Amino acid sequence: MHNSQNTGLPPDNSPLIRNSRLRDSGCKIIFDNNILCSQFLRDYIDLPYMKGIRPEDIEDVSAQFVPLVAEERNADRVKRVHIQGEKPFFVISLIEHKTKIDYNVCMQIFRYMFLIWDAYEKEAEKLQAGISRQESFRYPPVLPIVYYEGKEEWTVPLHFVDRISNGRNFGEYLPDFQYYLVPLKDYSNQELMDKKDEISLVMLINKLQTREDVETFRMLPARDVESIVRDSPKHLVDTIADVLLAFLLKINIPVSEAESLTDKVREKKVAELFENMEKMDIQAERRNTEEQRQRADAAEQKADAAEQKAEAAKQKADMAEKKMETVISLLLVSYQNGGMSKNDALQKLINELDLEEAAAIAKIEKYWKKV
Numbered sequence: 001m002h003n004s005q006n007t008g009l010p011p012d013n014s015p016l017i018r019n020s021r022l023r024d025s026g027c028k029i030i031f032d033n034n035i036l037c038s039q040f041l042r043d044y045i046d047l048p049y050m051k052g053i054r055p056e057d058i059e060d061v062s063a064q065f066v067p068l069v070a071e072e073r074n075a076d077r078v079k080r081v082h083i084q085g086e087k088p089f090f091v092i093s094l095i096e097h098k099t100k101i102d103y104n105v106c107m108q109i110f111r112y113m114f115l116i117w118d119a120y121e122k123e124a125e126k127l128q129a130g131i132s133r134q135e136s137f138r139y140p141p142v143l144p145i146v147y148y149e150g151k152e153e154w155t156v157p158l159h160f161v162d163r164i165s166n167g168r169n170f171g172e173y174l175p176d177f178q179y180y181l182v183p184l185k186d187y188s189n190q191e192l193m194d195k196k197d198e199i200s201l202v203m204l205i206n207k208l209q210t211r212e213d214v215e216t217f218r219m220l221p222a223r224d225v226e227s228i229v230r231d232s233p234k235h236l237v238d239t240i241a242d243v244l245l246a247f248l249l250k251i252n253i254p255v256s257e258a259e260s261l262t263d264k265v266r267e268k269k270v271a272e273l274f275e276n277m278e279k280m281d282i283q284a285e286r287r288n289t290e291e292q293r294q295r296a297d298a299a300e301q302k303a304d305a306a307e308q309k310a311e312a313a314k315q316k317a318d319m320a321e322k323k324m325e326t327v328i329s330l331l332l333v334s335y336q337n338g339g340m341s342k343n344d345a346l347q348k349l350i351n352e353l354d355l356e357e358a359a360a361i362a363k364i365e366k367y368w369k370k371v
Helices: 027-032 034-044 062-069 105-127 167-173 189-193 198-206 211-218 222-229 234-250 255-266 282-337 342-352 357-367
Strands: 058-060 077-081 089-096 142-148 180-183
Touching (some): 034 198, 062 105, 105 142, 198 234, 234 255, 282 342, 342 357
C-alpha cells in the first residue's frame, strides 16, 4: 500500500481536488506514454502509416507548441512521428474529456498546424537558407486527432470550413482539413477487449462513468482481462494504475480507497477491481463532486465580482480625480488672466475647493504660468 504522505495527494477528507493534473482525464496519460500512444495509433487510427508505428518512433514535442496555443489546453499533445524510409510527420492529439463539447476545436487545431509548419520552415531555413522558397520544398503532414470520452453525442463539425461563415461558398479559397475523431463511447467493451493490448485496458477504465459501467467492467472475463497485463513491464502497469487513480480521484474517492484499488493493478490483479463495489456509489460521488465544484465556482465568481466592483470604483475615482484636476487648472488660468495674485488664488483653492494648503500650493506651482 502506498503512503499518501509520499504521493503529494491530499488527505482522505480533503475537499474537491482542484489540481489540474488530477482533473484531467486519464486519457491524457495515453499520449504521455509512447507504448500506449503507439498502440492507440495502430489500433484506432485507420491509416496505412499507423500500422507499423513503434514506441521508439514517437517523439514528444508538446512543450514547443502547447504553451503557445492556450494555457487551458495543457492536456493536448503534439508528437513528431518517425517512420523508417519516410519523412517525419506530426500528430496533434486534442483531448476532450469533459461532457461539455468544445465547438472551437477546429480553430485550436488550425493554430497548432500553423505553429508546426512555421517551426518546421524555420528549422529548414537554418540548415539551408532559402530552401522553403524552392519548388521541391514540402511541409510535413499533420494528423489532428480528437479523442473524446464524453457520454453525449459529439456534434461538432469535422471540417474546418464549417466553422467559417459561408465557408462552403468560399470553398477553395479557404484552408480546410478534417480532424480524426475517436469517440470512446462508440466502442463496446468487447471491441476494446478484442485488441488484447494495454491500450484496451486503459480505454476500458476511461469508459467508466456510472455504477452500471463498473458493473459491466466486473462482468468481463477475468482471465482475458488479466492476460492483458500478465507480461507488461512494471513501468507500463504503473501507468495504467495512474489512469485508474486519475479516474478515482476525479470522482472524489478517498485516497486510501483509491490507492487500495490501484494496488490491484500494480499487482496485476485487474480482475479483482471493484469486487467491493457496494461500498462505492459512483453516481453519489459524482453528485457530491459536482456540488462541491459548483460551490467552488460560485465562490470564485463572487470573488471575481468583488474584484470587478473594486476595479470599477477605482476607475470611477480616477476619472473624478482627473476631472477635478482639469477644473483646478482652468480656474487658475482664469484667476491669473483676471489679474488675481498668487496668494489670493491660493486662498480661493483652500476655501472654495476645500483643498489642504500643501495640495493647493502644489496646484499653484503646477498650473500658474511663469510671467
